[in-house]
Amino acid sequence: MKIGFIGLGNMGAPMALNLLKAGHALSVFDLSAQAVQTLVDAGAQAAGSPKAAVTGAECVITMLPAAAHVRSVLGADDGILAGIAKGVVIIDSSTIDPATVKACAELAARHGNSFVDAPVSGGTGGAAAGTLTFMVGGSASAYEQVKPVLSAMGKNIVHCGDTGTGQVAKICNNLVLGISMAGVAEAMSLGEALGIDTKVLGSIINTSTGRCWSSDTYNPMPGVIATAPSSRGYTGGFGTDLMLKDLGLATDAARSVRQPVYLGALAQQLYQTVSTNGAGRLDFSAVIKLYRHDDGEEGNGGAR
Amino acid sequence: MKIGFIGLGNMGAPMALNLLKAGHALSVFDLSAQAVQTLVDAGAQAAGSPKAAVTGAECVITMLPAAAHVRSVLGADDGILAGIAKGVVIIDSSTIDPATVKACAELAARHGNSFVDAPVSGGTGGAAAGTLTFMVGGSASAYEQVKPVLSAMGKNIVHCGDTGTGQVAKICNNLVLGISMAGVAEAMSLGEALGIDTKVLGSIINTSTGRCWSSDTYNPMPGVIATAPSSRGYTGGFGTDLMLKDLGLATDAARSVRQPVYLGALAQQLYQTVSTNGAGRLDFSAVIKLYRHDDGEEGNGGAR
Amino acid sequence: MKIGFIGLGNMGAPMALNLLKAGHALSVFDLSAQAVQTLVDAGAQAAGSPKAAVTGAECVITMLPAAAHVRSVLGADDGILAGIAKGVVIIDSSTIDPATVKACAELAARHGNSFVDAPVSGGTGGAAAGTLTFMVGGSASAYEQVKPVLSAMGKNIVHCGDTGTGQVAKICNNLVLGISMAGVAEAMSLGEALGIDTKVLGSIINTSTGRCWSSDTYNPMPGVIATAPSSRGYTGGFGTDLMLKDLGLATDAARSVRQPVYLGALAQQLYQTVSTNGAGRLDFSAVIKLYRHDDGEEGNGGAR
Amino acid sequence: MKIGFIGLGNMGAPMALNLLKAGHALSVFDLSAQAVQTLVDAGAQAAGSPKAAVTGAECVITMLPAAAHVRSVLGADDGILAGIAKGVVIIDSSTIDPATVKACAELAARHGNSFVDAPVSGGTGGAAAGTLTFMVGGSASAYEQVKPVLSAMGKNIVHCGDTGTGQVAKICNNLVLGISMAGVAEAMSLGEALGIDTKVLGSIINTSTGRCWSSDTYNPMPGVIATAPSSRGYTGGFGTDLMLKDLGLATDAARSVRQPVYLGALAQQLYQTVSTNGAGRLDFSAVIKLYRHDDGEEGNGGAR
Structure with missing residues (x-):
């Protein structure tokens, strides 16, 4: 599957590496050139913006420090919604407040995309080992859609309920x-x-x-x-x-x-x-x- | 074994009953005549005071509401130390403060007795079923001495260390x-x-x-x-x-x-x-x- | 003096009335038509937007419920900065966080305006009686500039230090x-x-x-x-x-x-x-x- | 007036000195010989026990660290109640719990004495200057009785209500x-x-x-x-x-x-x-x- 991945920090980088190992094609974006290079060395393609990273993607994953980053990466002029195709699901694995999740989900819905919150537990060890727990908030069908992708990065993919309940x-x-x-x-x-x-x-x-x-x-x-x-x-x-x-x-x-x-x-x-x-x-x-x-x-x- | 048992409340009564079931001979004391009668009906002997209950006993057990009762039952004119034989161990299963335990242990030592704190967990259900946990504070030899008796009332008999550490x-x-x-x-x-x-x-x-x-x-x-x-x-x-x-x-x-x-x-x-x-x-x-x-x-x- | 006044709630309304009593000319804005009418009845002029209220004003005062309102009233398309003349001071008497004050002050400075935080104590009683205490954050010269206006609404006008220190x-x-x-x-x-x-x-x-x-x-x-x-x-x-x-x-x-x-x-x-x-x-x-x-x-x- | 004073610590010593200055005759007791000597040098008489200090006294004052000391000084074999004459009032200026005050008052009452709690505020400075505040718990008549004595040590003698309310x-x-x-x-x-x-x-x-x-x-x-x-x-x-x-x-x-x-x-x-x-x-x-x-x-x- 072609995946756009945004946010290659301590957690995001090993998660993205596991997606590569599972055979997915990744287009990645991060503000740190060094973080991007590590993924490129492993086979990912570098993108110059979130918009570029998600263009043509069949699935988008974000792993960012805080709510402000998620909002910005989603809605900015060169953000996800500027480049994403209709119907593609956005999985946000950042840990942020439920209210921001709902606001992002509404914004995404207006562009024809579903936005699924899927924060993790398991730490950097679990991220590297691919044994994270994902707590997924979204509709039952969205959960079924994201489960195979998340399974490449974690071993417990738990459906918590509607949008925001993962957080x-x-x-x-x-x-x-x-x-x-x-x-x-x-x-x-x-x-x-x-x-x-x-x-x-x-x-x-x-x-x-x-x-x-x-x-x-x-x-x-x-x-x-x-x-x-x-x-x-x-x-x-x-x-x-x-x-x-x-x-x-x-x-x-x-x-x-x-x-x-x-x-x-x-x-x-x-x-x-x-x-x-x-x-x-x-x-x-x-x-x-x-x-x-x-x-x-x-x-x-x-x-x- | 001949055991003096003082304090037949919600916890003490079923504990004492389990000692009877295990074949021990009990001399019991409680301020409530009704509580005493229940034990007498089950085969125990009623005593008119703590002193009377412990006279001739090979082991003494107390199960009382608070520190003040323990002090009083131990040191009063008609209390335990007035009737107990030298060398007999006193097991206090009440939940009280460690400082009182140490004071009681010193007092008992002056009379030639060891005083072991053995508070329980497991509630009235565990008391009835004989599945309590006893947390025992006292010397290693005192622990070995009380373990068989406590085993008739509980299934985990844990040695916590010196006097007071059970509490x-x-x-x-x-x-x-x-x-x-x-x-x-x-x-x-x-x-x-x-x-x-x-x-x-x-x-x-x-x-x-x-x-x-x-x-x-x-x-x-x-x-x-x-x-x-x-x-x-x-x-x-x-x-x-x-x-x-x-x-x-x-x-x-x-x-x-x-x-x-x-x-x-x-x-x-x-x-x-x-x-x-x-x-x-x-x-x-x-x-x-x-x-x-x-x-x-x-x-x-x-x-x- | 010609003053633009935005926010005519329980506090803002009596404050604005005191400015009228002191002889100032007021152009007022509030989302509540009824609140506006009360001021119009007392001699103020109604404005259709914050921008309209501050057009031609020599001083601007805001009294709003929370930081989000202050940001919006200041920076929106029909907001204060869209209508205010350069050099005119903006006094915000809302109680909001110091970080928002600083952000607003920077935004105002880019438009050539100073933004002074002047939250009050004294409640609705003090607002009606004109006996409020104003805690003013801003430069010494800004403080001297706003003091006469604030004196029509309060009796203690305290200079707390630089921008944000009023809050x-x-x-x-x-x-x-x-x-x-x-x-x-x-x-x-x-x-x-x-x-x-x-x-x-x-x-x-x-x-x-x-x-x-x-x-x-x-x-x-x-x-x-x-x-x-x-x-x-x-x-x-x-x-x-x-x-x-x-x-x-x-x-x-x-x-x-x-x-x-x-x-x-x-x-x-x-x-x-x-x-x-x-x-x-x-x-x-x-x-x-x-x-x-x-x-x-x-x-x-x-x-x- | 002949006063028995027990407890010559940081607070008690300057309080006792003020009583001497006011012309009262003091018989004092403290465990510290040095503390006693200071008062003797100022004109007090040393006593070998609380009992001795209060024998013949027309009023008794205690100023002790904690409840246990008050109980002991009151009821011990060589304590206050062993030496005090019937009808003499005992003023306790220690800061202790109200329950102990009530217990002490009952004990004193059985000996024909009233026990008044009169804790202070004002610190060592107030004790030295004679400007303490006394918060007095006891009957109205007991309050009237102790007020003149306390006035030699403090400037506010407040009646708080019945026994214990001073504390x-x-x-x-x-x-x-x-x-x-x-x-x-x-x-x-x-x-x-x-x-x-x-x-x-x-x-x-x-x-x-x-x-x-x-x-x-x-x-x-x-x-x-x-x-x-x-x-x-x-x-x-x-x-x-x-x-x-x-x-x-x-x-x-x-x-x-x-x-x-x-x-x-x-x-x-x-x-x-x-x-x-x-x-x-x-x-x-x-x-x-x-x-x-x-x-x-x-x-x-x-x-x-």
């Missing part, structure tokens, strides 16, 4: 994630301060009612889970600044529907503090640095 | 639990308000990074998990007032070691509001009533 | 206000529950270190301050939804400069709950309804 | 104080980050609806109020650890009456973080260190 699913999941990680950080730090062995505490929580991904897979206390970012200096993983962005989307979405989010709003301030302290690029489990009396590192940027 | 484990687990439940309540309510099908949202969270016991087993949104209290009007389960008590223990313990617990302290206020609204006896997942615009019930005692 | 001052003041009002609500409710006479408690706080405008002027407990909205059913005053908007501006501005605002974010959720409960039009001191066990009213929309 | 007044005032100080810290830091001159911002808030003691007298931003602790490195003033203690009393009291205190509980965590960071002895306005990007000091112990 809703991602935002709500990450709201739970951000809260539970900070909650585990509080509990593990409290246990440490009260004198229990943290590995023992971790194993008890992980077999009890406190069990959660933030504890049994990404436990923020070093040494509890050997493969977690906390056991390698909080490198790799899901960056604090990305969690902060997602909690911003969650609290904004909540405001738009007049919904209080007490713990979400407070968790947002905690990650904000971590980020302002200079640890925004560390895995978000570094939020535990706000709680531990002494985490054994110099210059950790923590609150203490 | 630390329970408090820390329930801190995570109280936070994650309220976090799931926020996310499920937000998703509902944003228009995603809540069953779909639940299944996405439960296979993603937001997964946790509060979502995949006790999801607070009615209809998501058929066996959860939320799907039967928030009856049964773990009462809001009990969660409130445990979060009180957690924030008090945190204060004692000068540890901030931001989300824990906020979650405590949320459950307090639920309780003050009149829903303290409902399962703690009823915290979602603070968030949902309309939960379809009359007189729900919720915030809206 | 910063307003946002920061209202951040303190929103927090302190909720704090007083907590303390007065706690005192009531603990059995102290609330008038006595109010008078002690008001002569001690807890004294603040939220306690000594607008005390949220009915009966403490006879002239406060709480003593007349929370009518009049500063609406909860307006406070909610301003706390939204504060938390958004904080995010833009990577600044945590713990109490501000939590207070925002509290006012959100009041608003969602149906009390958004009541004075913001109605936040006390979240705390009081029984406020003596039927159907109060409170949390209990 | 309620103090706790509620300090709850507002702790919240408003942290709120001002957020707003001043936000304003600073957004680029407004902090002196200008302070003066706007102080003449607007955000005005409060925490802003106009003790503003936490250095340089805004020349006489505030923030302008002298946060030395002197009201220590963070004392504010932390009082917020602990407030949240405990709230729990006892099933009252949520959202902002109070969060503020408590903020001051806890400051204290754990090592700044517990600094004035509580040092909470601003959690917010400011750079407060210009090395090793400030702040969150950044």
